[in-house]
Amino acid sequence: MILPKSGAGEAETPLRPVRVWDLPTRLVHWLIAALIPFSWWSATNDHLSWHRLSGYVMLGLLGFRLIWGVIGSSTARFSDFVAGPPTVIAYLRGRSGARRIGHNPLGGWSVIALLTALALQIGLGLFAVDEDAIEAGPLSKFVSFDTGRAITHWHHQIFWVLVALITVHLVAILVYALRRKNLIGPMITGVARLSPSLTAPALASRTRLIIAAAVAAGLTWFVAHGLSFKP
Numbered sequence: 001m002i003l004p005k006s007g008a009g010e011a012e013t014p015l016r017p018v019r020v021w022d023l024p025t026r027l028v029h030w031l032i033a034a035l036i037p038f039s040w041w042s043a044t045n046d047h048l049s050w051h052r053l054s055g056y057v058m059l060g061l062l063g064f065r066l067i068w069g070v071i072g073s074s075t076a077r078f079s080d081f082v083a084g085p086p087t088v089i090a091y092l093r094g095r096s097g098a099r100r101i102g103h104n105p106l107g108g109w110s111v112i113a114l115l116t117a118l119a120l121q122i123g124l125g126l127f128a129v130d131e132d133a134i135e136a137g138p139l140s141k142f143v144s145f146d147t148g149r150a151i152t153h154w155h156h157q158i159f160w161v162l163v164a165l166i167t168v169h170l171v172a173i174l175v176y177a178l179r180r181k182n183l184i185g186p187m188i189t190g191v192a193r194l195s196p197s198l199t200a201p202a203l204a205s206r207t208r209l210i211i212a213a214a215v216a217a218g219l220t221w222f223v224a225h226g227l228s229f230k231p
Contacts (some may be wrong), residue, residue, distance in 0.1 A: 015193040018185045018200050020101055022073040024209055028065050032058060032118070040159065042080030048135045055125050055137075056224050058124070062118055063216035071208045074201040075101060099195060101198050110169060117162040124155040126223065138224050 042051040069078040081103035091105040129148030140148045149167040186192040
């Protein structure tokens with residue numbers, strides 16, 4: 001999220017509370033943040049039924065976030081924060097143009113990287129098979145045992161890619177904190193104190209929320225329980 005710079009001109013301008021992040025975006029963010037270490041713990045300690053359940057919940061959350069990235073509130077939409085290379089380069093050079101609310105151009109791509117790694121991790125887990133073929137993902141029936149074992153290997157490897165991306169994300173938050181720019185607070189409360197010159201984001205309707213949640217839940221159920229046939 002971009003916060004106003006503290007300059008001589010702007011220091012005299014009183015800041016106002018602005019709703020930056022809606023509740024669905026914040027809930028998905030924190031639930032995924034909690035479930036990733038839980039999934040690692042449950043797998044490491046052979047609680048594979050909990051690991052599977054955690055994966056299903058994250059599948060639903062990811063599905064919702066992808067849908068919400070299209071029909072959700074303005075700051076949650078991919079079209080709002082995914083910028084092209086020229087915009088990213090300009091931002092890195094300190095020429096980011098007009099100030100705006102939401103992810104900066106570089107932060108937007110970090111979100112895409114995290115969601116992509118998470119999608120790969122969850123997707124591979126759906127086909128994964130343990131060495132005894134006792135525990136397996138719901139889609140493992142569509143691949144051979146050897147393929148399932150190879151997928152399991154990559155399921156483990158992608159996790160560390162995800163950890164690396166999360167580490168970069170946390171370092172960026174720390175860097176912003178050292179610059180006295182609080183990114184965690186608004187992701188908890190949804191509100192940040194910003195310049196009055198910035199236009200508050202448009203929040204999505206409850207109808208869109210219901211649609212996104214219903215579609216994500218339906219797809220998750222279908223993947224987990226509905227694919228009972230084998231071609």
